[in-house]
Amino acid sequence: MMRIELVKRPQRSALFSVLSPFIAFALTMIAGGIMFALLGVNPLDAFNIYFIQPISEVWQLHELAIKAAPLILIAVGLSVCYKANIWNIGAEGQFIFGAIFGSIIPVLFPQFEGPLVIPLMLLLGMVGGAFYASIPAFLKTRFSTNEILTSLMLVYVAQLFLDWLVRGPWRDPQGHGFPQTIQFGDSAVLPELMPDAGRANWGILFALVAAVAIWLMMSRMLKGFEVRVLGSSPRAGRFAGFGFNRMVFFTFLLSGALAGLAGISEVSGAIGQLQPVISPGYGFTAIIVAFLGRLNPLGIVAAGLVLALTYLGGEAVQSALGISDKVARVFQGMLLFFVLGCDTLIHYRIRLIGMALTKANGTAQLEAAPKLEEAR
């Protein structure tokens, strides 16, 4: 009889920091294969349709970029929050508020046209997202409210607010009663990068620029150092003279602005108008992207592409095999589950122990291990 024991590593393992997302991905594929088999589909066929076919042509890569752009933009902002040990779960709401603020110009002032429209819309989108993120930040710093709950609950407020807007004051009068705003004018539509090749717009560029900029900040700048210190040891951060409340606002405003930028880019680029639902859960999926990317902006770019593929694959298996596109959610959930599970390997070693050793001995060693580190 064997027993599995976790032994704490003295230092975090660099090898498993890199390997763990890949192990998680492999485990997801195995579990996903079992799921397809149980659904009565040959797993290999399903994988082909799910993961290979959606990216086998150039125009499909453009679709991938469209889906990946908001995921990367949001996740890069969230990674800064999570590094600071601040838990913004409400990016979905900030995404919606960015879309609403940015849409003020094309919806309320459709006659305003010209090259200034897009930059203004993007700016307003960032302001909207940051404004909406400032609410949980204020509540946390002022009343010590748990930001996980407030930011999450505000998502539903944002969704219902958008729903009310497009059914009420902002509804297109010529829209035959459909709950949507007017189509944005030409100068309010985010341009496509290569119109001949596919639909991908400037959104993916914004995402890549944001990823590189945040990576620079986190790895090379004093601000990034501040985020890491306050996140890993708040008491040492206070000793360093870094203010925790300032950091709460900084991370919420930054991640809110990026989510807002993603929101207005999505509406202005991929959709072209406001409607009751403008996101297939980008704000929540971005949380998975952030962790799958190891909270590293460059890793997040890769993770964003993987998760975007799960969306495309979900649509593909639905049309090809008649399986619900909720399969995409299952894959995303499994990925997050296995990623968090595999992260254990970074700080712990797995050891198999024969039952010959007494239990008391094993636990005593476990107790002693941290003490020993202190003693050293």
Place this chain on the structure above:
Amino acid sequence: MSANHDRSNLLEVRGLTKIFGTLTACDHIDLNIAKGEIHALLGENGAGKSTLVKMLFGSLEPNSGEIFWDGKAVRITSPGVAKKLGIGMVFQHFSLFEALTAAENIALSLNDGSPISTIAAKARALSFSYGLPLDPDSLVGDLSVGERQRIEIIRCLLQTPQLIILDEPTSVLTPQEADKLFETLERLRSEGKSILYISHRLEEVKRICDSATVLRHGKVVGHCNPREETAASLARMMVGSEVKAVERAPAEGIETAPALLEIRGLTRKPATPFAIPLKNINLTVRAGEVIGIAGVAGNGQGEFFESVSGEVLQQDAGSVRIRGKDAGALSITGRRLMGAAFVPEERLGHGAAPRMKLSENLLLSRHATDGKAFVGSAGMVKNSAVYSAAQRIITAMDVRKSAPDPEAAALSGGNLQKFIVGRELDRKPSVMIVNQPTWGVDAGAAARIRQALIELARSGSAVLVISQDLDELFELSDAIAVMHNGELSAPLPIAEATFEKIGLLMGGAEPGHAEHSLEMA
């Protein structure tokens, strides 16, 4: 050492070994404790004392070796077995519930179903006969550290042990309380009980112990009679080399030197129900001098440090003045920019971020004061400048490490403390405030840190040292003030200070200090 198991030995240990991974914490330890003797177990931090004692008390199982109790081989597999044999232990860190009375706490550990009133009566009788005054009905939360220790001792005695293990018992006591404890120990010895006394205070070991076993790096390096040794020879056995004595040249012309740190009527309300309020604290530290603040742990030292460092701001900006300017309303960064430097008590998690490299930990306290050197345009960190500064400190303070730029948590306590102190010294601060500079640090590193602090002061800085280690304060300070219950006594010049006087103040002999002169004699 007798090969045939001598009946006059209560406990014999042969070749006891404990291995953790690659580290042999205890390596073939031999130890004999005779009946009716006080046996000292000496060694530096990390020498293996705690591991050995845990094996004797049954909370760790040895990899190899034998234990004989009263001449018979025994296996001590759990603390319950140890208690049954007659081994009792008083831990360094108490395990008491503050919201319960002393008697209730004792009842919890006895766990034999006898009514509280019986236990209280027994405890009262015991405390009376051993000279350990204690009211069993008092709430633990209201008791001093010394009184709490008495509960632990009485709890241990109620189980009528033959061998009592005491782990650093005097580290939390005033000298007077320690004297009381020694009387009790001598009484227990006269009753034929044996005591294993763990300490690193050599003077008290010389005073009360009949024999000693010295550990170094997990091995026994000697058995001796401490009465025939000198403190220096014992220290040599513990450390393995000569410990350089700290040299302190007399401070001259202090009276006229400028006051670099002034604390005027510093008052602070308790931030939490368990915090100590600070009451009208006044103190002046002048250029060139080291002032020590003594006191039993938990008398407001932590609150005081936070207030002076600027981690907590003051209402009255004039209550903390650095180099003649009000600093009470400034943050810790603002106070650093005025020339002050701080070393907190906790190394990991306060003075240093455990999972960050030493170079990053250098930036931690110096990103503002050395902004020009370490941070470039647009807030970019100049990594190579920070790295070479960290290496400079590592060399200057002789920090031993396994990698060029390891994580703080990978260093031993002493080496990390050398780095943290060195990080501040490297700035040549004009005011240096240190809380517990050598807590848990080995003797060699401690001597180095103390010497560096004295040299900083003699080069014209003001140094304030908060410590619970009286020996250290007497070695370092030009004057010693005592903190008790949130109040600070007037500093006693070192020439007038004695353990006696400081100890009385630590026990609260001089409550209030309304009209102390602010200046030092």
